[in-house]
Amino acid sequence: MASLPEPIRLEIFAELARHFDAVRWEEISSPAATEMYDRFVKDPKIGGRLARFMPTEKIRPWIKDGPAKQYRRALEGVGPMAQITTREYPGPQSVVRLAMGSGWTLRAQTLDVKPMRCLADGPNSESAFITWGPMSALQGMVWHACLRRAESESQLITIAVTKPNTAPLLDDDWHLALSLATILRARCEQVTYTVSRKATASSRTV
Amino acid sequence: MTETETRPGTLNLTPSPRILEMIAEVDLQLHQCLCELIDNCLDELVEATRVDETLEPRIDVTLPTASKVNRGAKVVVSDNGRGMSPAELRYALSAGTSGKQRFGSLGLFGMGFNIATARLGTVTEVRSGRRGDDQWITATIDLREMQRRSSYEVPLRYERKDPDEHGTLVSVTNLREDVVVKLKSSSSIREVSKNLGRIYTYMLRDPDGPHSGAQLMGGLNQRLYVNSRQVPPLVPCIWDPTRSVMYKAAEAPAAKQIHVPLTNAFACMNCGRWYTSRYDRCVECESTEIQERERRIVGWLGVQRFADKSDFGLTFLRSGRAITTRDRSLFDWEGPDGDIELEYPIELGMGRIVGEIHLDHAPVNVRKTNFDTSSPEWRYMVEKVRGHLPLRPQLAKRLFNRENDSPMSRFFNAYRENKPGLRYLMPGNGNTAIHNEAKRWAQKFRSGDPEYQTDDKWYEAAADHDRVKNGPPPEPAPPSDEDDWLKGEGLGHLGTAADDGHGPSPSQDQKQPEPAAETRPETEEQRFARYREHATLLPDTDREVRLGTAQAVLRVYVTSGVELLKDGQRQPAVVRIVAGEVEIYVDSGTTLIARYGWSPLNVALVCAASQLKSVYSVSGSIDGLVTSILEQFPDRRVDSSAVRSRAEMLLEGLRDRLADLTSKDAATFWSALSGQSKRAAESYAIAVAPDVDWKAAVENGEFARYLGVEGVLDLVTSGPELVLDGGLFRTTYAALGEETQADQVARVSAFLTDLKRMVTGPPLQNTLELSRLLLTADLLDAEIVQA
Numbered sequence: 001m002a003s004l005p006e007p008i009r010l011e012i013f014a015e016l017a018r019h020f021d022a023v024r025w026e027e028i029s030s031p032a033a034t035e036m037y038d039r040f041v042k043d044p045k046i047g048g049r050l051a052r053f054m055p056t057e058k059i060r061p062w063i064k065d066g067p068a069k070q071y072r073r074a075l076e077g078v079g080p081m082a083q084i085t086t087r088e089y090p091g092p093q094s095v096v097r098l099a100m101g102s103g104w105t106l107r108a109q110t111l112d113v114k115p116m117r118c119l120a121d122g123p124n125s126e127s128a129f130i131t132w133g134p135m136s137a138l139q140g141m142v143w144h145a146c147l148r149r150a151e152s153e154s155q156l157i158t159i160a161v162t163k164p165n166t167a168p169l170l171d172d173d174w175h176l177a178l179s180l181a182t183i184l185r186a187r188c189e190q191v192t193y194t195v196s197r198k199a200t201a202s203s204r205t206v
Numbered sequence: 207m208t209e210t211e212t213r214p215g216t217l218n219l220t221p222s223p224r225i226l227e228m229i230a231e232v233d234l235q236l237h238q239c240l241c242e243l244i245d246n247c248l249d250e251l252v253e254a255t256r257v258d259e260t261l262e263p264r265i266d267v268t269l270p271t272a273s274k275v276n277r278g279a280k281v282v283v284s285d286n287g288r289g290m291s292p293a294e295l296r297y298a299l300s301a302g303t304s305g306k307q308r309f310g311s312l313g314l315f316g317m318g319f320n321i322a323t324a325r326l327g328t329v330t331e332v333r334s335g336r337r338g339d340d341q342w343i344t345a346t347i348d349l350r351e352m353q354r355r356s357s358y359e360v361p362l363r364y365e366r367k368d369p370d371e372h373g374t375l376v377s378v379t380n381l382r383e384d385v386v387v388k389l390k391s392s393s394s395i396r397e398v399s400k401n402l403g404r405i406y407t408y409m410l411r412d413p414d415g416p417h418s419g420a421q422l423m424g425g426l427n428q429r430l431y432v433n434s435r436q437v438p439p440l441v442p443c444i445w446d447p448t449r450s451v452m453y454k455a456a457e458a459p460a461a462k463q464i465h466v467p468l469t470n471a472f473a474c475m476n477c478g479r480w481y482t483s484r485y486d487r488c489v490e491c492e493s494t495e496i497q498e499r500e501r502r503i504v505g506w507l508g509v510q511r512f513a514d515k516s517d518f519g520l521t522f523l524r525s526g527r528a529i530t531t532r533d534r535s536l537f538d539w540e541g542p543d544g545d546i547e548l549e550y551p552i553e554l555g556m557g558r559i560v561g562e563i564h565l566d567h568a569p570v571n572v573r574k575t576n577f578d579t580s581s582p583e584w585r586y587m588v589e590k591v592r593g594h595l596p597l598r599p600q601l602a603k604r605l606f607n608r609e610n611d612s613p614m615s616r617f618f619n620a621y622r623e624n625k626p627g628l629r630y631l632m633p634g635n636g637n638t639a640i641h642n643e644a645k646r647w648a649q650k651f652r653s654g655d656p657e658y659q660t661d662d663k664w665y666e667a668a669a670d671h672d673r674v675k676n677g678p679p680p681e682p683a684p685p686s687d688e689d690d691w692l693k694g695e696g697l698g699h700l701g702t703a704a705d706d707g708h709g710p711s712p713s714q715d716q717k718q719p720e721p722a723a724e725t726r727p728e729t730e731e732q733r734f735a736r737y738r739e740h741a742t743l744l745p746d747t748d749r750e751v752r753l754g755t756a757q758a759v760l761r762v763y764v765t766s767g768v769e770l771l772k773d774g775q776r777q778p779a780v781v782r783i784v785a786g787e788v789e790i791y792v793d794s795g796t797t798l799i800a801r802y803g804w805s806p807l808n809v810a811l812v813c814a815a816s817q818l819k820s821v822y823s824v825s826g827s828i829d830g831l832v833t834s835i836l837e838q839f840p841d842r843r844v845d846s847s848a849v850r851s852r853a854e855m856l857l858e859g860l861r862d863r864l865a866d867l868t869s870k871d872a873a874t875f876w877s878a879l880s881g882q883s884k885r886a887a888e889s890y891a892i893a894v895a896p897d898v899d900w901k902a903a904v905e906n907g908e909f910a911r912y913l914g915v916e917g918v919l920d921l922v923t924s925g926p927e928l929v930l931d932g933g934l935f936r937t938t939y940a941a942l943g944e945e946t947q948a949d950q951v952a953r954v955s956a957f958l959t960d961l962k963r964m965v966t967g968p969p970l971q972n973t974l975e976l977s978r979l980l981l982t983a984d985l986l987d988a989e990i991v992q993a
Contacts (some may be wrong), residue, residue, distance in 0.1 A: 015252045022412075024262075024429075024436075027434075027436065028434075028547075031799050039656055087262065090370070094370070097368075098368055164263060164264065164266075164283060164434075165266045165284055165285075165286055165373065166286065166335075166371050166372070166375060167266055167268065167284040167375055168280055170268070172274070188680070192368070192370075192371050194262070194264075194286060195259060195262050196260045196262050197260045198260070198263055199257060199259065
């Protein structure tokens with residue numbers, strides 16, 4: 001089978017991004033996501049076009065491991081899909097500021113994903129490791145905080161639990177995150193991290 | 207001290223703060239309390255998204271879960287709107303001062319807010335902040351504390367906030383005991399979510415969504431979450447506005463917009479009194495705050511893709527919030543004597559007329575569970591949408607000498623019947639309407655399955671019903687040589703279109719396998735593809751069925767014009783089982799169908815049963831297997847109530863049509879009736895309309911409305927020339943010879959005798975007889991002249 005030509009790949013990315021934007025993909029439960037993958041495979045504009053370049057059974061993993069994961073990163077402004085989406089998070093610098101304070105800045109080239117994490121520099125030349133994500137990603141964030149702590153006893157570490165609105169986290173969730181962070185001698189913050197529509201896009205998402 | 211100094215000049219009637227707790231005695235359900243808070247959020251977000259296209263609006267409701275709820279738990283409603291300044295917050299929280307409560311927007315933070323929060327619990331916090339502010343401002347309304355201090359003053363608190371954050375959050379705690387009990391039920395959160403999806407259907411749905419009728423129905427694309435789960439709007443499942451049926455020789459579309467502009471009016475923002483002309487000062491409360499408001503009645507009427515006993519009717523909305531749903535009051539007709547008669551639905555109690563009417567200017571009750579139906583605003587809407595005359599045209603003509611020409615009347619008349627097929631846009635299986643199946647598809651529509659968003663599936667099922675029932679439409683014959691001159695003149699469209707009856711047309715010949723093809727072995731794949739080309743799928747199959755302990759997708763196709771072969775022998779049905787899918791092809795020309803009236807599904811199951819039994823290792827008898835499959839098709843069940851409803855519909859139609867005839871020549875028709883039929887009609891008339899003027903009814907022909915089947919039978923036997931030949935029945939009569947005339951009378955009489963059995967006999971249990979009577983009903987229906 002011929003390899004997937006770049007223009008077609010981009011068109012399929014755009015079509016998927018359109019769907020992801022419309023359903024707010026980052027909020028989708030896993031059963032709903034499973035159902036949507038099935039639809040994408042059947043969709044002539046997505047699965048139908050991919051079928052010319054890959055065996056049918058490869059289409060679903062291609063979408064799931066490629067564009068679907070890219071989309072979450074794209075919301076953070078990272079990766080090839082970032083230019084295509086019509087929605088975005090305020091971005092890593094915003095989390096650094098909200099979690100650490102206004103004097104802190106993201107250190108270039110240290111941004112990594114899954115979970116989102118980076119190093120940040122403070123106003124008094126101190127540096128900190130910061131990892132962020134929703135409550136559902138707490139396990140990954142704690143694991144990466146552990147890795148940092150194993151590397152260095154003195155490293156400042158912040159775990160920022162994001163929430164999609166200004167309402168505080170549920171008490172039980174917040175206590176769990178705080179307790180885990182305390183074990184690691186890490187700070188824990190909750191930050192409002194809301195997706196907004198890109199100004200240049202039409203206010204209609206689909 | 208003088209006497210005047212001791213006597214106060216005024217009395218302070220400020221009520222005790224206890225009144226705030228007392229008002230919580232208003233009976234509001236949990237979701238209704240939340241609605242009062244959500245209304246505020248939507249009010250803000252609709253405006254906020256209008257001015258800021260980057261805002262992705264969201265409202266989050268957080269409810270304590272069943273395992274965690276106690277009186278100290280919190281109910282939280284928050285939005286990401288623009289937030290309030292301290293002054294705005296103070297104004298918003300003062301009980302009953304909000305002018306918005308009565309007019310225009312949803313928001314109220316007035317009485318509704320106070321009632322709702324007090325109903326949930328005794329301590330309410332309202333936290334708000336705007337973009338750019340560096341502090342949240344929080345007001346705490348503690349009803350018990352206010353009572354204790356006998357003061358309406360509430361403390362304010364300030365907390366640090368990021369300047370980017372904005373929005374308003376209301377949290378209620380110290381929950382009332384009954385709220386805790388309610389939340390302890392594991393289903394309560396699901397129920398709340400479902401109710402909110404129904405109430406805010408318009409607010410939450412996408413006007414550009416993929417569902418049929420999306421743009422006609424509109425929507426505001428807002429988002430609401432309960433415990434982080436999106437609340438899906440309950441979107442009406444209607445036919446596309448481009449679908450239509452014929453009514454009175456014109457197309458009656460399946461969905462239509464309602465737009466009634468009203469003159470602007472002037473509303474007192476203080477007490478809510480309306481004025482048709484401008485006033486400087488309210489005569490009711492003397493307020494000078496009188497504003498001009500735009501008023502209009504907008505919305506749509508449509509036909510649902512499935513009929514149901516309870517799931518139909520209209521939704522009335524105020525400022526985007528559904529106040530009443532599945533409302534049937536517009537199907538009622540109030541007679542001159544004040545009696546209310548329900549005019550719709552008429553058949554089997556199954557209805558499918560739906561719609562949404564926005565009445566932003568009409569008053570609602572305190573709980574917002576109904577409009578004030580005695581208000582002039584409501585009554586005017588009824589007049590415009592439904593009219594005051596009966597929806598039934600014959601009755602309207604008889605009583606008022608004119609028909610109801612309202613939008614509702616047109617829908618009622620075009621879609622009153624739920625007969626399967628395209629004529630009434632109703633999915634069927636070749637035998638009956640498939641109400642259960644159509645409703646099952648609607649569930650898929652509601653769960654967001656993309657294949658069920660448009661009405662294609664339902665439309666195909668209505669078209670397939672006609673195809674299975676009537677056979678495929680005749681293939682247009684290619685123009686014959688004789689037509690060539692027409693073509694030459696540019697008039698080719700006038701050429702012969704139908705088969706001339708002399709054997710198969712050339713086009714049908716072309717569909718047969720070419721002789722050369724027979725010499726080449728046909729693969730099984732090709733053979734079944736060929737069957738499918740000549741087949742119609744039975745619309746209610748194509749679904750999973752249980753076969754013993756296994757599940758398989760069953761599809762039954764009815765073929766015509768193709769021979770079904772197995773081992774070179776022609777078969778009535780052939781079966782193909784591949785990867786959990788069972789396809790059965792049934793020849794529509796097979797004797798059981800063509801001569802014995804078996805349904806194709808029955809033939810399919812009987813022919814395939816032994817094969818299914820062995821492939822799926824089903825224990826028990828063949829009969830047991832066939833029965834267990836048929837039980838999974840409730841639409842196919844024949845019961846006595848279905849037969850009786852069908853018969854009553856037919857009789858009603860006969861009376862309507864007959865009343866047209868008798869009104870022109872009452873005496874002749876009356877004299878053709880037997881004494882017994884006359885007496886029966888009179889007794890029936892007195893039973894259903896005690897104040898009927900029977901003498902007048904006999905003279906003006908109205909007696910026809912009360913005739914029993916016996917009476918119609920009298921007319922057919924004693925006065926066939928009155929009712930045959932296109933009078934009441936299409937049956938040809940006058941032009942025939944004497945013997946044939948007698949046959950015709952006997953034929954119609956036989957149908958009517960069956961009809962009598964259906965309407966008046968004891969309930970039938972014998973399924974074969976029920977099926978036979980339903981067939982008679984079909985035959986009789988085809989014989990009756992349509993209005």
